Amino acid sequence: MDMKTSPKHLLMVDELDAFGAELDEIRAEVLADLGERDVQHIRHMMHTQTLSEMAGRGLIHFSLGPVSWAAGVGLLSVSKILENMEIGHNIMHGQYDWTNDPELQSQNYDWDNVCTADSWRKTHNYEHHTYTNILGKDRDYGYAVLRLTDDTPWRPWHLVQFIQYGMLSGLFEWGVGLHELEFDKLKSGEVPLKEKIPFLKEFAKKASTQLTKDYVVFPMLAGPFAPKVFVGNAAANLSRNLWASTIIFCGHFTEDAQTFREDECENETRGQWYYRQLLGSSNFSGGKWLHIMSGHLSYQIEHHLFPDLPSHRYPEISTKVQAICERYDIPYNTGPFGKQFKTVLKRVAKFSLPAIVRRGAA
Amino acid sequence: MSPLSSSLSSRFFDATMLQPLASNRLLSAIFRSSNESFRRYFDFIANEFEPLLAKKRIAAEILGIIDETSDVRTFVLRPSVNWTAHLPGQYVSVEVDIKGVRHHRHYSLSCSPSEFKEHGIISITVKRVSGGRVSNYLHDHFTVGQLLHISPPAGDFVMDLLASDGAASRDESVPVMDVECAVGSSLFIAAGSGITPIMSMIESLAAASALAKPLTLIYVVRSSADVIFAERLTEIAALQSNFSFVIHETSLRGRLTKEQLAQHCTDMETRQIYVCGPYAFMEFISQSAEQMGAEPSHIKRELFGLPRTGAVEVAKDGSETVEQSATSGQVSFSASGQVVQSSGSKSLLELAEDAGLNPKYGCRAGICHECKCQKTSGRVMNMMTGKIIPDEQDQIQACISAPIGDLTVSTW
Ligand code: FES
Numbered sequence: 001m002d003m004k005t006s007p008k009h010l011l012m013v014d015e016l017d018a019f020g021a022e023l024d025e026i027r028a029e030v031l032a033d034l035g036e037r038d039v040q041h042i043r044h045m046m047h048t049q050t051l052s053e054m055a056g057r058g059l060i061h062f063s064l065g066p067v068s069w070a071a072g073v074g075l076l077s078v079s080k081i082l083e084n085m086e087i088g089h090n091i092m093h094g095q096y097d098w099t100n101d102p103e104l105q106s107q108n109y110d111w112d113n114v115c116t117a118d119s120w121r122k123t124h125n126y127e128h129h130t131y132t133n134i135l136g137k138d139r140d141y142g143y144a145v146l147r148l149t150d151d152t153p154w155r156p157w158h159l160v161q162f163i164q165y166g167m168l169s170g171l172f173e174w175g176v177g178l179h180e181l182e183f184d185k186l187k188s189g190e191v192p193l194k195e196k197i198p199f200l201k202e203f204a205k206k207a208s209t210q211l212t213k214d215y216v217v218f219p220m221l222a223g224p225f226a227p228k229v230f231v232g233n234a235a236a237n238l239s240r241n242l243w244a245s246t247i248i249f250c251g252h253f254t255e256d257a258q259t260f261r262e263d264e265c266e267n268e269t270r271g272q273w274y275y276r277q278l279l280g281s282s283n284f285s286g287g288k289w290l291h292i293m294s295g296h297l298s299y300q301i302e303h304h305l306f307p308d309l310p311s312h313r314y315p316e317i318s319t320k321v322q323a324i325c326e327r328y329d330i331p332y333n334t335g336p337f338g339k340q341f342k343t344v345l346k347r348v349a350k351f352s353l354p355a356i357v358r359r360g361a362a
Numbered sequence: 363m364s365p366l367s368s369s370l371s372s373r374f375f376d377a378t379m380l381q382p383l384a385s386n387r388l389l390s391a392i393f394r395s396s397n398e399s400f401r402r403y404f405d406f407i408a409n410e411f412e413p414l415l416a417k418k419r420i421a422a423e424i425l426g427i428i429d430e431t432s433d434v435r436t437f438v439l440r441p442s443v444n445w446t447a448h449l450p451g452q453y454v455s456v457e458v459d460i461k462g463v464r465h466h467r468h469y470s471l472s473c474s475p476s477e478f479k480e481h482g483i484i485s486i487t488v489k490r491v492s493g494g495r496v497s498n499y500l501h502d503h504f505t506v507g508q509l510l511h512i513s514p515p516a517g518d519f520v521m522d523l524l525a526s527d528g529a530a531s532r533d534e535s536v537p538v539m540d541v542e543c544a545v546g547s548s549l550f551i552a553a554g555s556g557i558t559p560i561m562s563m564i565e566s567l568a569a570a571s572a573l574a575k576p577l578t579l580i581y582v583v584r585s586s587a588d589v590i591f592a593e594r595l596t597e598i599a600a601l602q603s604n605f606s607f608v609i610h611e612t613s614l615r616g617r618l619t620k621e622q623l624a625q626h627c628t629d630m631e632t633r634q635i636y637v638c639g640p641y642a643f644m645e646f647i648s649q650s651a652e653q654m655g656a657e658p659s660h661i662k663r664e665l666f667g668l669p670r671t672g673a674v675e676v677a678k679d680g681s682e683t684v685e686q687s688a689t690s691g692q693v694s695f696s697a698s699g700q701v702v703q704s705s706g707s708k709s710l711l712e713l714a715e716d717a718g719l720n721p722k723y724g725c726r727a728g729i730c731h732e733c734k735c736q737k738t739s740g741r742v743m744n745m746m747t748g749k750i751i752p753d754e755q756d757q758i759q760a761c762i763s764a765p766i767g768d769l770t771v772s773t774w
Contacts, residue, residue, distance in 0.1 A: 028747065034462065035461040035462040035463075036459075036461055036462040037462070038462055039459070039462040050402065050403070050406045054403060054406070093731065094731035094734070097731065097734070097755075097757055098462075098463065098755060099459075099462055099463055099464055100463055100464040100465070100754060100755060100756070100757070101459075101464045105757060106731050106734065107731075107734050107757070121724075121730070121731070121732060122724065122732065125724065125729075125730040125731060125732065126724030126725055126729075126730040126732050127724075129725075129729055129730060130724065130725040130727070130729055130730060205391075208387065208388070208391035209391050209394045209395045209398070210395070211391075212388070212391040212392045212394075212395045212396075213395035213396070213398075213399060216392055216395075217392055217395055217396045217399070218399075307729060307730075308729075308731060
């Protein structure tokens, strides 16, 4: 496999096989060790999440002043973030399917998000995780609105793509929820709208459930104080959106995260697949709660190598993966959260200009 | 805006956006969202303070543990508010979490339903199965005061009640308390722990002041030390002149023969017969009883003490590998009724497609879990690792699972 944005060291086919076998070994070790500890972790997370949700909604509801109201919004945001990132995302990946617990089954779980579970599992678990960073196949790459590589043809509106980036972040759950619509392909006529009707029906049902929950049911319970509940819930949804989008952008759109061409990835072996996942993802470091609040996507590399292993295992796995990378001389993209995010912004800025202009300026 | 995109938006609005705004849709959305939130909060609070109030699952507190024999224990349980009385002969599925994995096993209720109505308690009776994960775990790890989770009562191994015209029928509307008046003469035949559902039937009948019809129990055990409920059976026999029982010890008298069966019950043709035990035992009893004049439709059986399919051996440690031979078998898809032959080399996903079905899938490489399906019986191998997937894991990834022998899948 030859990479366009070439890594430090090109691996030979037999090296890649050995590399793949070593990663398979890590996977097998963790699988054999799965047990009560993992269930305790996810149950503890679900417990914390429900507590903070109830406390948050309670505070917003009964707040006497702006401080208690803001505290309520904070708690509700935390709960929504926990639910989407550490609980929902990971359960829906099948990380806890082995427990046989119906509440922890990937195919049963539905999350607190306008995106339907079915659509998410299709566009994210299947498309994004299988075709990670393959241009034209991984539709999460830039979400069809951002230009993050020179392989995407430049258009004048890319000049102001920071605006689109801001909008995408603020409305992230809606972007994700409507991702399956493939608006770009509808517009170009490649896909007829008729094909999307079943999806739209499901989406409308899920979205209306979500909207009525946060903007009708809970505000109504507050009677004359409905507006403060309405605004509080909107604020919590907004902060969840901004946070989720930031974390996800740090996972694949940092400066050194690589992209691939479709033809490079045909007939990939397991080793090559692992290799691509590694080069296309980036981690960030931080404390325990930063990892938890990011749903352990701070270990994006490990998540992409082993999407269905319980996320709280990634820190232990990461040490082993780094050792392997060192031996094979494969770059392992990580750094502090702030620094990684800065490189995302840099990348958004950089590719808002066409290559020629950038070269000219340099 | 191009003509295409304007027609697109108008169709978009027609098709989907306006409908949810119609008032009934709004109401149902409000219902869905509040239902979801508040049920979750309620269960959360209940679980924090009083698990027996939780709605989603049935919890049951262990009030007492009775040692019946050296390897059989009865667990006396106080089930939570959402329990409804069982019919004598029914079972519950008991959930046990072992090393983070949830296991289910069926155990018959061994008490009369009136115990629940009068005292709020029920009981299950569990025999240690050698190598059995759940039965041993129940014996070794559960003590008085702990909680078990159980399913609602289920199963149709229940007594046939006589309608007023004398014909046997099962009528749900006959109150359980009146069961003893409506049951004809019965013969119960149990082997080993197969006594448990039958005990529930006998107990519910014995609650009558005087039994109108004869009741006979033939109880086959290995030795006298294995008799479960010995004292209670003697007690009932002393109180009820119409009830009698014989205990057949195979260690002394060998297997129960047809002649012995005929000696124990001379009016086979008039009896409602209930048999519970291993498959071969029940086959033998049914055939013999029929030869002695019993009506086939009057014989009811409940399979006990065997794994779910005859072809599969008792669960072993999940990490063994299989040889490629002896992996062929028949794969049945119970939702569609399709059946295909499997040689053991194709994945379940490919087999489903061969059968003309349209299973959902994504990566076809074990990454995305989109191809998850429900296995109801049989075993599969993980084609990526060559390892057998543990029996209790019934949600499997079709794209990387190859059947070993016969398999039933309920999803497609
Ligand atoms: S189709 Fe993706 S795991 Fe089976």
